[in-house]
Amino acid sequence: MSGDPAVDDLVAALGEALAPDRVRHDGAERALLSRDASVFEGGVAGPVCFPVSTSEVQAIMRIAAAGGHNVVPRGAGTGLAGGAIPLGAPIVVSTTRMNRILDVDVDDRIAWVEPGVVNLDLSRHLGPLGFHFAPDPSSQQVCTIGGNVANNSGGPHCLAEGVTNAHVRAIEVVLPDGEVAMLGGLDAEPLGYDLRGVFVGGEGTLGIATRIAVTITPNPPAVRTLLLSFAEVVDAANTVSAVIAAGCVPAAMEVMDQRITVAVERYVGAGYPTDAAAVLLAEVDGLAHGVDHDAETIATIGRANGATDVRLAANDDERALLWKGRKTAFGAIAQIAPDYYLHDTVVPRSKLADVLEQVYAIADRHELLVMNVFHAGDGNLHPLLIFDAREPGVLERVHLAGAEIITASLDAGGVLSGEHGIGVEKQQYMDRLFTDDDLDHQDRLRRAFDPTCRANPGKVLPVGHSCADIQSLRAVPTGVWG
Amino acid sequence: MDLGLASDDLDKCVQCGLCLSSCPTYRVTGDETMSPRGRIALMRHVQHRGAPLTAEVVDAFETCIQCRGCEPACPSSVPYGHLIEQTRSVLVASGASTPWWQRLAFRQLARPRLLRAGTTVLALAQRAHLVPQRLGLPARLPLRRDPHVVSGRDVYLFTGCVMDAWQRDVHHAAARVLEAAGCGVTPTGDAAPCCGALQAHAGLLDETRRLARRMIEQLEPDVPIVVDSAGCGAAMKDYGRLLDTDEGRAFAERVVDVHEFLAPILDRLPTVDPLDLRVAVQDPCHLRHVQRVHGATRTVLAPFVRELVELDDDGLCCGAGGAYSVLHPALAGTVRSRKLAAITRASADVVASANPGCTMHLAAGGCATLHPIELIDRALSEERAPGRPPRRSRRRSSRG
Numbered sequence: 001m002s003g004d005p006a007v008d009d010l011v012a013a014l015g016e017a018l019a020p021d022r023v024r025h026d027g028a029e030r031a032l033l034s035r036d037a038s039v040f041e042g043g044v045a046g047p048v049c050f051p052v053s054t055s056e057v058q059a060i061m062r063i064a065a066a067g068g069h070n071v072v073p074r075g076a077g078t079g080l081a082g083g084a085i086p087l088g089a090p091i092v093v094s095t096t097r098m099n100r101i102l103d104v105d106v107d108d109r110i111a112w113v114e115p116g117v118v119n120l121d122l123s124r125h126l127g128p129l130g131f132h133f134a135p136d137p138s139s140q141q142v143c144t145i146g147g148n149v150a151n152n153s154g155g156p157h158c159l160a161e162g163v164t165n166a167h168v169r170a171i172e173v174v175l176p177d178g179e180v181a182m183l184g185g186l187d188a189e190p191l192g193y194d195l196r197g198v199f200v201g202g203e204g205t206l207g208i209a210t211r212i213a214v215t216i217t218p219n220p221p222a223v224r225t226l227l228l229s230f231a232e233v234v235d236a237a238n239t240v241s242a243v244i245a246a247g248c249v250p251a252a253m254e255v256m257d258q259r260i261t262v263a264v265e266r267y268v269g270a271g272y273p274t275d276a277a278a279v280l281l282a283e284v285d286g287l288a289h290g291v292d293h294d295a296e297t298i299a300t301i302g303r304a305n306g307a308t309d310v311r312l313a314a315n316d317d318e319r320a321l322l323w324k325g326r327k328t329a330f331g332a333i334a335q336i337a338p339d340y341y342l343h344d345t346v347v348p349r350s351k352l353a354d355v356l357e358q359v360y361a362i363a364d365r366h367e368l369l370v371m372n373v374f375h376a377g378d379g380n381l382h383p384l385l386i387f388d389a390r391e392p393g394v395l396e397r398v399h400l401a402g403a404e405i406i407t408a409s410l411d412a413g414g415v416l417s418g419e420h421g422i423g424v425e426k427q428q429y430m431d432r433l434f435t436d437d438d439l440d441h442q443d444r445l446r447r448a449f450d451p452t453c454r455a456n457p458g459k460v461l462p463v464g465h466s467c468a469d470i471q472s473l474r475a476v477p478t479g480v481w482g
Numbered sequence: 483m484d485l486g487l488a489s490d491d492l493d494k495c496v497q498c499g500l501c502l503s504s505c506p507t508y509r510v511t512g513d514e515t516m517s518p519r520g521r522i523a524l525m526r527h528v529q530h531r532g533a534p535l536t537a538e539v540v541d542a543f544e545t546c547i548q549c550r551g552c553e554p555a556c557p558s559s560v561p562y563g564h565l566i567e568q569t570r571s572v573l574v575a576s577g578a579s580t581p582w583w584q585r586l587a588f589r590q591l592a593r594p595r596l597l598r599a600g601t602t603v604l605a606l607a608q609r610a611h612l613v614p615q616r617l618g619l620p621a622r623l624p625l626r627r628d629p630h631v632v633s634g635r636d637v638y639l640f641t642g643c644v645m646d647a648w649q650r651d652v653h654h655a656a657a658r659v660l661e662a663a664g665c666g667v668t669p670t671g672d673a674a675p676c677c678g679a680l681q682a683h684a685g686l687l688d689e690t691r692r693l694a695r696r697m698i699e700q701l702e703p704d705v706p707i708v709v710d711s712a713g714c715g716a717a718m719k720d721y722g723r724l725l726d727t728d729e730g731r732a733f734a735e736r737v738v739d740v741h742e743f744l745a746p747i748l749d750r751l752p753t754v755d756p757l758d759l760r761v762a763v764q765d766p767c768h769l770r771h772v773q774r775v776h777g778a779t780r781t782v783l784a785p786f787v788r789e790l791v792e793l794d795d796d797g798l799c800c801g802a803g804g805a806y807s808v809l810h811p812a813l814a815g816t817v818r819s820r821k822l823a824a825i826t827r828a829s830a831d832v833v834a835s836a837n838p839g840c841t842m843h844l845a846a847g848g849c850a851t852l853h854p855i856e857l858i859d860r861a862l863s864e865e866r867a868p869g870r871p872p873r874r875s876r877r878r879s880s881r882g
Contacts, residue, residue: 024538026538028515028539028542029538031527035497094513141500141503142499264557267559328557330498330557331496331500331556332558334495335494
């Protein structure tokens with residue numbers, strides 16, 4: 001009982017539509033679901049629902065529409081841009097119980113999954129069949145396919161394979177009015193406008209995906225993983241640019257600077273060189289002869305650009321350990337300081353070295369520690385500002401430095417986000433990348449799906465171009481845990 | 483409310499969420515309050531922000547199985563096990579958790595004669611069909627137990643509480659295997675009746691400390707203490723931290739899991755024909771996530787069976803959790819269903835698991851489970867006297 005009869009009625013109605021034990025409105029649940037993996041606070045969750053079917057999601061949407069309530073979908077809550085943070089006490093729809101792999105068709109290379117399926121679980125399931133799901137975000141062991149679709153997530157191996165958008169064929173969506181629509185189709189070239197493409201990366205502002213048809217990718221016959229060490233970060237960045245310029249597109253190319261390498265090595269003990277200023281983790285896959293050739297090309301280009309050491313992973317175990325290090329890099333920094341702010345911008349590959357130098361200079365100017373770990377092949381930077389939030393004034397410096405990093409990336413011809421999304425993090429920077437006209441048209445597109453602006457309101461589009469009154473969403477009601 | 487948690491430990495969690503999939507209760511509920519990240523956030527809310535200790539908060543803490551599968555998954559090395567143990571102990575002290583009847587029950591674990599008498603009563607009741615199956619007891623508790631035998635003083639074999647009353651055959655098997663490797667074995671018997679692991683999980687840390695001190699006093703120094711129960715071994719290896727004394731640390735150094743002990747001296751065991759079995763290894767959490775010596779189980783078992791097969795669930799907990807399966811039967815059952823599905827996928831003849839709680843919990847779910855040491859013992863026995871268990875020379879009987 002919340003003390004507010006309207007809220008109690010809402011909770012009761014949701015409980016009746018689902019099951020009373022799959023709708024929660026207690027302080028503990030609401031406090032936890034007010035956050036995701038980002039640094040953003042100020043979220044307030046309303047009733048939290050755990051639907052198990054499309055019809056239950058429909059029921060939630062209809063109840064919300066009838067009462068004029070907002071709805072925010074949530075997967076594993078590993079987002080870093082605050083996309084799943086509930087603003088203004090909306091109904092939170094957790095997709096974690098919709099976690100069945102419905103069908104796998106290896107002939108047509110399609111898998112139908114529910115949105116709560118964990119990314120790595122899908123690849124594990126496909127493994128014995130000789131397939132995997134190509135997008136592999138660093139959080140793949142926990143993040144959900146639904147979340148990947150919402151954020152159009154990338155990952156180290158998206159360099160050659162493309163990000164989530166390239167691997168989604170069709171999406172069953174519950175629209176904000178409760179209607180179900182099928183976007184896209186299993187044909188290679190479905191007729192009509194590509195509404196599937198609009199939905200991917202929609203960050204929950206267009207509706208909730210309830211079934212997703214993804215393309216499954218055959219496992220490569222051979223893989224080679226190289227670890228190159230450099231005395232300068234810039235040399236690593238230049239190597240990446242030169243490899244692609246030479247016509248070789250590896251499966252993945254990832255750079256980590258020395259600070260992050262030291263933290264990671266302490267956790268995984270993968271044999272990362274802790275004395276190198278930067279390491280480049282490169283992977284090539286394909287036919288055996290081809291991968292040997294590509295590996296040699298990368299090694300040669302690396303040496304020409306100043307690589308001090310080139311190591312080839314001897315076996316699958318060594319390879320797995322190197323990747324474990326790369327993929328847990330963000331979590332490992334707590335060994336250095338308790339808080340981090342992970343940025344996500346993309347710059348042209350040729351500008352990587354230049355922007356990196358600016359990032360280090362910006363952090364120095366604000367007396368902040370910065371670490372760099374990034375999807376170098378895509379020009380996707382992930383500067384990691386590290387701090388202790390208990391230190392007075394530090395959060396302001398972090399935000400200032402973040403703004404300057406974004407400006408530097410945009411000035412270099414880059415974009416706001418590579419894969420984390422806009423969420424609440426980059427909203428206020430949207431007008432630096434888009435004109436007022438652009439943003440108004442984006443708002444119109446959004447309203448075509450959600451005319452009353454109740455699906456994840458207050459995200460993506462900035463104040464003035466969003467149908468939601470963002471300020472009122474940020475007001476914190478009483479009776480909510482601090 | 484002060485939960486007595488070190489801020490440094492709490493602050494290590496950067497809420498990245500990489501732990502979520504390795505948490506059995508999150509896996510089956512998809513609910514953040516049932517996850518390590520969520521539980522740590524609740525500890526912060528209670529300790530730092532004065533959030534009330536509501537029924538839901540207590541439930542979030544109590545439903546943790548304490549498998550500690552989240553620890554190896556955590557890149558920031560948050561000492562989750564210690565955080566939840568300390569939280570539970572404050573809940574107990576404040577009366578919010580573990581009611582008096584549970585505390586009374588936990589206290590009986592250190593009373594071996596009572597435990598054995600109770601077991602005999604239960605075993606008789608079972609045979610009269612008076613014990614409902616849903617209690618999850620082993621299908622047939624033993625009516626009587628062969629006495630422990632001292633064969634030398636090279637190693638202690640820790641025999642413990644419930645395991646000694648219910649699964650003494652496993653200890654006998656362990657003793658035979660150790661002797662086959664040339665070690666004289668002294669079973670600890672009633673001299674060290676209980677390690678205190680279950681009490682620690684329930685937040686009764688003072689009781690665990692009392693039992694730890696008693697064990698350290700009772701056992702002679704310098705003799706390695708071999709343990710064939712993963713949960714007990716993990717608890718005893720933690721005595722140094724628990725007691726924070728030199729004696730505690732020295733004792734903990736001597737504690738060794740039976741597989742960990744045998745792995746480097748495997749060549750001392752006779753070469754025998756392997757059992758014609760495909761064996762799935764189900765790692766007890768406290769062997770894999772806490773002691774982290776589960777590799778030794780494979781090393782030791784491999785030569786004695788036709789084939790070892792891994793489960794494909796990354797060492798997710800089976801839901802046993804010491805007394806957890808009794809206190810939270812519904813959730814423990816759901817977690818077990820997930821494990822049983824993984825076991826089915828492995829299509830093995832038999833499952834090997836080195837912890838009494840896990841073997842009982844899985845057996846109650848209809849899955850035949852043996853201790854790895856029983857399989858090794860069987861392979862060695864068949865070689866020595868086909869169809870008959872081997873005889874051992876008896877020097878003198880120990881108590882118990």
